[in-house]
Amino acid sequence: MPSEKPNQIRFAPWEDTEAVPLIRFRNVVKKFGEFTAIENLTLDIYEREFFALLGPSGCGKTTLMRMLAGFETPTAGEITLDGRDIVPVAPNRRPINMMFQSYALFPHLSVADNIAFGLKRSPMPKSEIAGRVEEMLRLVRLQKFASRKPHQISGGQRQRVALARSLAKAPKLLLLDEPLGALDRKLREDTQFELMDIQEKLGTTFVIVTHDQEEAMTVASRVAVMDEGKLMQVATPDVIYEQPESRYVADFIGDVNLIEGTVAEAEEGGYKLVWADGAPPIHAETDVPLSLGDSCTFAIRPEKIAISTDKPDDRANAVPGKVLDIGYLGNISTYHVQMPNGAIFKASATNSRRLSRRGITWEDEVWLSFTATAGVVLTQ
Secondary structure, X not given: OOOOOOOOOOOOHHHOOOOOOOEEEEEEEEEEOOEEEEEEEEEEEOOOOEEEEEOOOOOOHHHHHHHHHOOOOOOXXXXXXXXXXXXXXXXXXXXXXXXXXXXXXXXXXXXXXXXXXXXXXXXXXXXXHHHHHHHHHHHOOOHHHOOOOHHHXXXXXXXXXXXXXXXXXXXXXXXXXXXXXXXXXXHHHHHHHHHHHHHHHHOOEEEEEEOOHHHHHHHOOEEEEEEOOEEEEEEOHHHHHHOOOOHHHHHHOOOOEEEEEEEEEEEOOEEEEEXXXXXXXXXXXXXXXXOOOOEEEEEEOHHHOEEEOXXXXXXXXXXXXXXXXXXXXXXXXXXXXXXXXXXXEEEXXXXXXXXOOOOOOOOOEEEEEEOOOOOEEEOO
């Protein structure tokens, strides 16, 4: 994802009304028999974006990518790349490359020959191929492994070979299908930042398909959250996390407490929400227009909730509860707290000191508190 540096214009072409998208989906439908995999989808992706298609299995993200690659044809609608209708264009005629999760490296060829494979079948002059291969090896930091076979290098290195091979022909668009799924967690996290760095250096547009929320949020300039062939929300990672537009998006991305409530009273900047008999109402600031008696959902992330043994006086919201469980995750501790009505809230606290004294333990009576702006009011 292109990053901001001092005196650098923020990368956000989707906010520029004059910017022309590189990729355009217009009212795209894809059916397999009676099953609708993609339903009337419209989406713009801009040049130099690292764009993520995110969602559970069966949501349509892979079908969308396969239509971009040319492996599937839309039932209806239009797909353009750089202003050109690519639906009738054969996959091998599109300026698009695809990197598969399996990497699909040739086991009998060296690293260098794997990278050169597509170049040897392209119009590139043979005299230029060696230089291009060397450039790709430098890009992915594999110069020392050029003569090795795939089985002689690690999984992370094989992933980089596959990436170099995909980028060797300088495609306008690179599609990545769960590219890090075969790597262990630590290596996957390291490789995410390598991918971002390579994408920024080259300026190639990347579209990644993943079901890993953390991966999408880490690498992407924007994320499209999908469900049942529809776009639920398209936005930057911070907006997806902090300002979800629906219960589905809020629940799909990270941990969240979803509290069903009813508007009891309008107040300055927001509303007073009744959510449980005998429980203090929730004060929530929001721009969402609501009327008295309307049902809504108050979504709040665990890290936005403070936990203490004494009732705080400086928070708009404070509810009592009892600690049911504690999860120590190293950098944070997560508390499951039962409310008087039986509902369970999650709160998390950063373990900022190595040997901090933990004053809260199981079965303790505690207070959970949060500000009026800490959560989001959702109506869908």
